[in-house]
Every structure is written in C-alpha cells, then in structure tokens.
Amino acid sequence: MSEEGLRAASEKMRADGVADAAIDVFAHYYRELEAGATGMLPEADIEPVADLPRADDLPDPPDGGKEALGRTVMIKLNGGLGTSMGMTRAKSLLEVKDGLTFLDIVVRQTQQLGVPLALMNSFATSEDTKRFLRERYPDADVREFLQNKEPKLLVDDLVPAEWPADPELEWAPPGHGDIYVALQASGMLRSLLDDGYEAAFVSNSDNLGAVLDPKLAAAFLDSRAPFLMEVVPRTKADRKGGHLARRREDGRLVLRETAQTPEEDREALQDVGRHRYGNTNNLWVNLVALDRVLGERSGVLGLPVIVNRKTVDPSDESSPEVFQLETAMGAAIEVFDGAEAIEVSRTRFAPVKTTNDLLVLRSDFYTLTEDVHVVPADGREPGSIFVDLDPDHYKLLRDFDARFPAGPPSLVRASRFVVRGDVTFGPDVAVEGETELESG
Numbered sequence: 001m002s003e004e005g006l007r008a009a010s011e012k013m014r015a016d017g018v019a020d021a022a023i024d025v026f027a028h029y030y031r032e033l034e035a036g037a038t039g040m041l042p043e044a045d046i047e048p049v050a051d052l053p054r055a056d057d058l059p060d061p062p063d064g065g066k067e068a069l070g071r072t073v074m075i076k077l078n079g080g081l082g083t084s085m086g087m088t089r090a091k092s093l094l095e096v097k098d099g100l101t102f103l104d105i106v107v108r109q110t111q112q113l114g115v116p117l118a119l120m121n122s123f124a125t126s127e128d129t130k131r132f133l134r135e136r137y138p139d140a141d142v143r144e145f146l147q148n149k150e151p152k153l154l155v156d157d158l159v160p161a162e163w164p165a166d167p168e169l170e171w172a173p174p175g176h177g178d179i180y181v182a183l184q185a186s187g188m189l190r191s192l193l194d195d196g197y198e199a200a201f202v203s204n205s206d207n208l209g210a211v212l213d214p215k216l217a218a219a220f221l222d223s224r225a226p227f228l229m230e231v232v233p234r235t236k237a238d239r240k241g242g243h244l245a246r247r248r249e250d251g252r253l254v255l256r257e258t259a260q261t262p263e264e265d266r267e268a269l270q271d272v273g274r275h276r277y278g279n280t281n282n283l284w285v286n287l288v289a290l291d292r293v294l295g296e297r298s299g300v301l302g303l304p305v306i307v308n309r310k311t312v313d314p315s316d317e318s319s320p321e322v323f324q325l326e327t328a329m330g331a332a333i334e335v336f337d338g339a340e341a342i343e344v345s346r347t348r349f350a351p352v353k354t355t356n357d358l359l360v361l362r363s364d365f366y367t368l369t370e371d372v373h374v375v376p377a378d379g380r381e382p383g384s385i386f387v388d389l390d391p392d393h394y395k396l397l398r399d400f401d402a403r404f405p406a407g408p409p410s411l412v413r414a415s416r417f418v419v420r421g422d423v424t425f426g427p428d429v430a431v432e433g434e435t436e437l438e439s440g
Helices: 002-015 020-034 102-113 126-136 176-185 188-194 214-223 263-269 287-296 329-334 355-362 397-402
Strands: 072-078 095-097 117-121 142-146 199-204 227-233 243-247 253-256 277-286 306-311 321-326 340-343 366-368 374-376 386-389 410-420 430-438
Touching: 002 020, 020 176, 020 321, 072 102, 072 176, 095 102, 095 355, 102 117, 102 126, 117 126, 117 176, 126 142, 142 176, 142 188, 176 188, 176 287, 176 329, 188 287, 199 214, 214 227, 214 277, 227 329, 253 329, 277 287, 277 329, 355 386, 355 397
Parallel strands: 072 117, 072 199, 117 142, 227 340, 386 410, 410 430
Antiparallel strands: 199 277, 227 277, 243 253, 243 277, 306 321, 366 374
16 A cells, blocks of 8 residues: 555655655655654664864954855745744744844845855745845845645555645645755755855754854865754753754764654653753755765655654644654754764854744844844843743734734843733833733
C-alpha cells in the first residue's frame, strides 16, 4: 500500500506544481517514515557541547567588512502567516516599531549594508509581500523563492489525506529545512552563485535581532567553514526549545529539537546546565559548499526527519489522523564536514511569536536606531523582562490591539508584567518592576 501512497503523493505534488527536486526529497522522507523512522535522538546518543568561541571576541575586519559584504546575501524565512495571533496575511507585514513593519526594517537594513535580500516566501505570503515591496521599495534588490509544500499522509495507510471541506488542509509546509532544496529547485542558488555571492546569512523574518553583522560575515568567509550556527546560552525560558549537542558516534555537532526527544529524556533536554546552548535559527551557509553537497547527494541533504502526528483539520480532533513530515534548517549542521557554532549575544535572538513578544517590541523597551537596528534600551537584555497577557483577551491580534488603543505602556523599567482578565489600557501608562493586574 505504501508504494501506492508514495505514487499518489508524488502525482499530487506534481499536479500542483511542486518541483521534481522537492518531490525527490519528500520521497526520501516518505521511505524513512515507511521504514519506521521517528527522528528521535535519545540522550544516550549525544553528549553536551563544551565552551564555544564567542562572536564578541572576533577581531574587527580591517576594511570594516566591506569586502565580505560584497560576497554575502541576507535570506529571510518569510512564509509565516502569524496564525497563532489570528493573522491571515504575511506576518512580516505587521507593524511592529515606530510605524514600520518587520519587512520595512529588514529591507532598510539591507539597503544600508548594500547587500541583496532574498525572501523564502510561501504560496500564502508571496503575493502580499510582492505587492508591499512594489509599493514601498520598487528599487530595492529583493529576490524571491518559494517554500515547497507536501501532502499530509493518513496514519493508517500513508496515502495523501483528502479533505473536500477545505482542500488547503490537505497540504503542510515541510518545515524550514526545506530552504536548501527550495534554493536549488527555484534556481535561486545558481543565480546567487553566478552573481558572485558565496555566503548567506539566514534567519527568520520575525527576529529583528538577526542583523547581518559585517564582522561575522568576514570571520565566516575567512574560516572557510561550510556552515555556522549562532547559539545563545540557554536560560530557564529556553528549556523546551532545541539545543546543540555532539553525537557520540562520530563527534559531529547536531541539533536536537523537542519533537526529536524521547519522553524519558525530556528532563535532560530541559537541563540548561547540561545542554547549555540553544539554537537561534540564525545560520551562515557557504553557498559554494551547499551547491557541492547537494550535487554529491542528488539534491537530498538527508536532514533528520521530524514526524508530527496531527489531525488533518487541526481544529477538529475527530478528523482523520495524519503524519506531517518536517525538517529543521539548523539540522544541516550535522551534514557539513567542518560545520561550526558560535556563541552570540541574546540581542541577536528576539523573535516575535506571541502578542506578549509583540507588546515588548512595540514598547520603549526596544529602540530603533539610526542604522535601523532594533536594540533593547538602556542596556537591557531581551530576556530580562517577562510579559504574560491573558490569552483569553490578548492572544489574537485584533483583541490585543483593541486593548491598547493608545499604544503600548512604557516597559523600559519593568521586569515582570502579568495581566489577568480583560483590561483596556489608556495613554501614558508606565509599568515598573514586577506588576500584576487583574480585572474585577
């Protein structure tokens, strides 16, 4: 039955315009699933990573990094819709600071640095994003390539799920590990190489701390490493996130995500004293090395598969159970010989995943500098404030905005801000120290 399932899935992808290279990669992971792969990485197979070099200790390049910038492209993952906040369009088009969106800030950063920007859009974000860029930055060097998609597979027989009530729910994104095949299959990798670009700095569009640093670009190119992962020391807030480790079998660096951790090893996963470094999803990739390895592996990097078991309609637990096959782009650290990791400041890791994060970013806790960097004010660290807004009233963007009609309160002197119940904030509100509010 599984061969029939793979054939049906491949035909479905081809009929919907998915590139043959992406279908080949999906087939690789399909066969792994069929063979019983779970993607699990037990604690017994890994060991902690000792001290790493620090970006703060890197020397300043003699030319300020100008030569390195001429060989570097910034790539942003821009496929998210912000559905966790109730959004239905590209999350990067959300206004976040001083009247600017994520994408405004990113484009202006690349313009100041004189580097091109390449966006990995999804089918859901492409048109909105391109329209925004045409209207506001018609002369900017912004390039696009599309993330692939793959069918959800019925758990019972591994055939593509059908859901006539909403056919879009039959499809799933393959995770951000798809970036490598998407670069190749779209022709973007070849185009960048032909234009003389050798390095790519890759990060999420919702992480405005992830600025292309000329010093890091110069150090990466000088090192001739094929791959570099930026990591931060983990805190209690990072306990449930992925971490860097070293595989006992061959000594290679690996990324272990929560979904790859057996239940009996969750305690070790959450031990931030044992596994000290968390992945920021800020990555440096040598494009020449990527092109070579993809050629050697017939377009299939072979990243560890992450098998997610869900229902075809996430909002309907009675709908059929399906497998979604994903990969993580940081997992490529184990693919490249000589891949490295470097410790960076947490200022380079400030993603916006919830309205809690959005409130902090919009507030005076962060400042937008003249060179279009978003940095914490008064020497604060991103992790030095804890915000928890009642999800019943603030989780969705429309509800959140309605409760801050005059804008966010001042948070620059706050360390903890918790709101329970339905509270609407007026102008000139300042939060200091540890504050908890509860509606009557």
